[in-house]
Amino acid sequence: MSRRLNGATLFAIALRANLLQAAWNFERQQGLGWAHALAPALRRLYPERSERLERLAEHTAYFNTQPTLASIALGAAARLEEDRASGAGGDAASMARLKSALGSTLAALGDRLFWLTLRPFAASLGVLLAIAYPQHAWGAIALWCVYAVPHLALRFGGVGWGYAAGPGLLSGAFRERIESAMRWLAVLGCVVLGVALALALAPGGEPRPIAVQCALAGGLGLGLLTAQHARPSPTRWALALGILGLGMAWRNHG
Amino acid sequence: MKGPLLGTLVVGGLAALDATPVAQTLASQPLVTATLLGVLWGDWPTALAVGTVLQILAASTLPIGARTPEDYAVGGVAGAGVALMLASQAPYEHMRQASALVGVMTGMVAATLSVPVLRWQRRANEGLARWCESALRAGRESALSQAQWAAVALAFSLGLASCVVWLALGHWGAPFVERESLRLAGAWHLLQPLWLGFGFAQLLHAFVQRRLERAGVFAASLVGAWLVIVAGSP
Numbered sequence: 001m002s003r004r005l006n007g008a009t010l011f012a013i014a015l016r017a018n019l020l021q022a023a024w025n026f027e028r029q030q031g032l033g034w035a036h037a038l039a040p041a042l043r044r045l046y047p048e049r050s051e052r053l054e055r056l057a058e059h060t061a062y063f064n065t066q067p068t069l070a071s072i073a074l075g076a077a078a079r080l081e082e083d084r085a086s087g088a089g090g091d092a093a094s095m096a097r098l099k100s101a102l103g104s105t106l107a108a109l110g111d112r113l114f115w116l117t118l119r120p121f122a123a124s125l126g127v128l129l130a131i132a133y134p135q136h137a138w139g140a141i142a143l144w145c146v147y148a149v150p151h152l153a154l155r156f157g158g159v160g161w162g163y164a165a166g167p168g169l170l171s172g173a174f175r176e177r178i179e180s181a182m183r184w185l186a187v188l189g190c191v192v193l194g195v196a197l198a199l200a201l202a203p204g205g206e207p208r209p210i211a212v213q214c215a216l217a218g219g220l221g222l223g224l225l226t227a228q229h230a231r232p233s234p235t236r237w238a239l240a241l242g243i244l245g246l247g248m249a250w251r252n253h254g
Numbered sequence: 255m256k257g258p259l260l261g262t263l264v265v266g267g268l269a270a271l272d273a274t275p276v277a278q279t280l281a282s283q284p285l286v287t288a289t290l291l292g293v294l295w296g297d298w299p300t301a302l303a304v305g306t307v308l309q310i311l312a313a314s315t316l317p318i319g320a321r322t323p324e325d326y327a328v329g330g331v332a333g334a335g336v337a338l339m340l341a342s343q344a345p346y347e348h349m350r351q352a353s354a355l356v357g358v359m360t361g362m363v364a365a366t367l368s369v370p371v372l373r374w375q376r377r378a379n380e381g382l383a384r385w386c387e388s389a390l391r392a393g394r395e396s397a398l399s400q401a402q403w404a405a406v407a408l409a410f411s412l413g414l415a416s417c418v419v420w421l422a423l424g425h426w427g428a429p430f431v432e433r434e435s436l437r438l439a440g441a442w443h444l445l446q447p448l449w450l451g452f453g454f455a456q457l458l459h460a461f462v463q464r465r466l467e468r469a470g471v472f473a474a475s476l477v478g479a480w481l482v483i484v485a486g487s488p
Contacts, residue, residue: 022275023386023405025379032383036402049395056398057390060383067278115316119280120460123313126285127453130306135298139306140289148279189461190468193454194475200450202484208447215447223455227314234314234456235324239362241448242355249441 003045005082005163012040013078014159017071029064034074034099041078045085055081058092065103066110071155072169073102075162098167105170109178114151117182121189122147128196131203255342259421261294262335263414266328270413273327275406284308284330284361291331295338300350304337304357305330307446310453311362314460322376325368326361328416333361335417336424340431349431352438355445356424356431364420375412379405 020033035056042059046052065073080098084090126143133139161169197220201213219241226237269282280286288305292298312326337357341350382401389397431438462468 018277019275019402019406021278022402022409023379023382024274025376025383027380028383032379032386032398032401032405036398039398050393053390053393053395056395057387060387060390060398116460119316120313120457122280123283123285123309124457126283127306127310127313130285130302130309134302137289137293139302140286143283143285143309144279144281148281151279152277186461186463187468187471189457190472191475193458193461194472194477195479197451197454198476198479198483200447200454202480205483205486207484212443212447215444216451219448219451219453220455220458221451223452224459226452227456227459233324234452235311235362235366238311238449238452239359239366241452242359242362242445245441245445245448246438248444249437252440 003082003085005041005044005078007160009040009044010075010078010159010163011156013037013074014071014156016040017067017074017155017159020067020070028060028062030067030070031060031063034063034070035059037074038077038081041081045081058095061096063099063103065107066114068114068151068154069106069110069158071158072162073099073106075159075164076102076166076169077162078159079163079166102162102167102170105167109170109175113178113182114147117185117189118147118150121185121192124189124192124196128192128199131196131199255339258291258295258342259335259339262291262331262338262421263417265290265294266331266335266417267410267414269327269331270325270409270416271406273325275409282327282330284312284326284334287327287330288334291334291338295342297338297341297350300337300341300354300357301334303351303354303446304334304361307358307449307453308333308361308365310450310457312365314453314456315365322369322372324362324365325372326365328368328413329361329363329365331413331417332364332420333357333359335421336360339421339424340428343428344432344435346435348439349435351442352431352435355438355442356427358445358449360420360424364416368416371412371416375408378408 016037016039020030020037023032024030038059039056042052042055046055076098077095080090080095122143125146126139129142130139197216200216201208207213226234265287269287272279272282285305288301288308292301295301308326308330312330315323315326334357337353340353340356382405386397386401458472462472
């Protein structure tokens with residue numbers, strides 16, 4: 001009798017996906033978290049203990065992708081394990097190929113969506129609201145909601161999609177919707193930054209002193225120049241600016 | 255003071271969890287943690303002044319590729335915590351500005367110096383992963399959950415311990431900050447806008463991606479917003 005996964009098992013996988021990077025390390029990266037997340041499915045598919053432990057150990061091997069979209073790969077892997085357990089096909093090699101293909105594809109898509117677009121957008125919106133409403137928590141609330149809601153929705157929904165559609169999910173409308181979302185978020189981000197900079201220049205309608213406006217413009221110009229190169233990092237540049245500013249303050253105040 | 259201090263340390267541990275090991279919901283971003291600490295310490299302006307600058311720098315620090323990025327989860331809590339602790343000791347405006355400056359600098363240094371700690375933590379996780387695989391093959395099914403929760407406990411402890419160190423350094427440096435608060439406040443007036451502009455540029459670079467029409471959108475919204483804000487206000 002072939003065993004099939006149910007909704008409760010898929011939900012347990014999604015819940016454990018929140019610990020995907022608990023033991024992140026250079027050698028296996030998300031390997032341990034991946035095996036821990038898939039454990040509910042393996043427990044249901046392999047009642048025989050030694051076979052189950054063998055599968056778990058196999059899944060602790062190297063794996064790495066963008067942590068939110070990893071759910072899609074977990075769902076697809078659970079589906080392949082289901083086929084393996086029922087003898088309908090699939091083996092260790094095909095599982096490794098599936099993980100490798102999905103891992104790199106989801107990383108390329110997910111990094112651009114979450115790290116390069118949604119995260120900067122959430123931060124920009126948060127900073128804009130923090131400047132506009134300095135006496136309220138709107139900035140922090142907006143930053144968290146704008147990122148966490150889609151992040152958790154994809155994390156919990158992704159397992160079911162991956163289980164239902166498998167790798168095919170990434171070739172069709174899903175990928176086009178993500179690409180379109182990235183384009184719109186980037187344009188919206190430009191608008192949010194324009195408004196935030198205007199607010200920084202003239203909070204409450206009162207233009208700040210010319211020295212402050214020049215410092216803002218100078219920082220913007222320097223930032224655009226340094227952003228063309230990954231090293232030194234923005235933090236190193238900002239630290240250098242801080243040390244320079246402190247030196248000037250000490251000299252001016254004699 | 256003891257309550258907010260302990261609360262700051264717990265927020266530091268929780269931020270270290272949200273950054274990578276658990277959930278990754280951006281609750282560990284500096285603006286979010288600084289807002290929480292602003293509530294804890296009851297000093298909103300200082301918290302948001304530090305949180306806004308550190309947030310804009312954290313947003314341009316991306317966890318992509320092999321490079322271990324600066325850790326603004328710990329940096330954000332350390333910076334805001336130090337600033338709020340210093341500002342609570344002398345209720346003058348220039349002392350608050352001096353504290354904000356020291357907080358931002360502390361946050362950036364803490365974020366930078368946390369990188370070797372992160373690397374050590376990830377090396378420790380490698381040993382944990384190897385132990386887990388051999389324990390699984392030896393028949394101990396619970397090894398997987400034990401390894402995961404051990405890694406979570408390690409991350410929380412390192413985040414909390416890092417904040418203890420930075421707050422202790424902040425406490426040790428308090429007399430100097432109070433003595434030099436006028437100079438530091440003067441430096442803050444220059445550096446705060448400089449840092450904001452610098453951070454805006456990193457985000458703008460992320461959005462524009464060499465597409466001139468997006469730069470045009472930015473310029474138009476800047477001018478439009480400025481007109482509305484300045485011309486629109488009574």
